[in-house]
Amino acid sequence: GAGVSQTPSNKVTEKGKYVELRCDPISGHTALYWYRQSLGQGPEFLIYFQGTGAADDSGLPNDRFFAVRPEGSVSTLKIQRTERGDSAVYLCASSLNGGGVTDTQYFGPGTRLTVL
Amino acid sequence: ELKVEQNPLFLSMQEGKNYTIYCNYSTTSDRLYWYRQDPGKSLESLFVLLSNGAVKQEGRLMASLDTKARLSTLHITAAVHDLSATYFCAVAGNMLTFGGGTRLMVKP
Known part of the structure; x- marks a missing residue:
């Protein structure tokens, strides 16, 4: 596709449930990033993939959060035992080669997660 | 730890x-x-600034970077309503570290 796509656009779940959020990056982009944006704040980094491997997962808040990118393209962010504090917009971004001097991250529309 | 303030x-x-x-x-x-x-x-994405003294302009927006002062500015000239939005700066390492954003409202 022309841009980064994310599904679902909205997800409402109950506390304690498991959720999966999907990201389709721009075709040919090797780097993929997940960010979380709370209301009225800037996005906060969660995890960065270069190809299939997680190059930096230092932003994941705890072990309830996990992400995969098994074939180096689509990525899934998985949240176990959701808590109300997990409610936010989860943004995915991709870039051509992850950190080159002129590399720009292109963002998807986000998934709005609401934990009741 | 990198901190970014707007x-x-x-x-x-x-x-x-x-x-x-x-x-x-x-x-x-x-x-x-x-x-x-x-x-x-x-x-x-609006602008990427790569070096000290870099200046980029697009329409009524102009961004500049002073790496010695660790300061970037986004200047708005003759604002119009269509510029109403939230603007974020983000500093690059492997990931981006974002500022808290500036919510701009342009009134007619």
Whole structure:
């Protein structure tokens, strides 16, 4: 596709449930990033993939959060035992080669997660 | 730990006026980005600044970078209502570290 796509656009779940959020990056982009944006704040980094491997997962808040990118393209962010504090917009971004001097991250529309 | 601070957090302007948004960051970086976000939408890349003294302009927006002062500015010239949005600066390492955003409202 022309841009980064994310599904679902909205997800409402109950506390304690498991959720999966999907990201389709721009075709040919090797780097993929997940960010979380709370209301009225800037996005906060969660995890960065270069190809299939997680190059930096230092932003994941705890072990309830996990992400995969098994074939180096689509990525899934998985949240176990959701808590109300997990409610936010989860943004995915991709870039051509992850950190080159002129590399720009292109963002998807986000998934709005609401934990009741 | 890299910290990025923007000010002001909120800016209400009249159409036709000029103003500047400031972005300070705490450690050295070779790239700084400015993004625009409309309500309920994702982030749109506006500028990437790569070196000390870099200046980029697009329409009524001009961004500059002073790496020695660790400061970037986004200057708005003769604001129009269509510029109303939230503007974020972001400093690059492997990931982006974002400022808190500046919510701009341009009134007719």
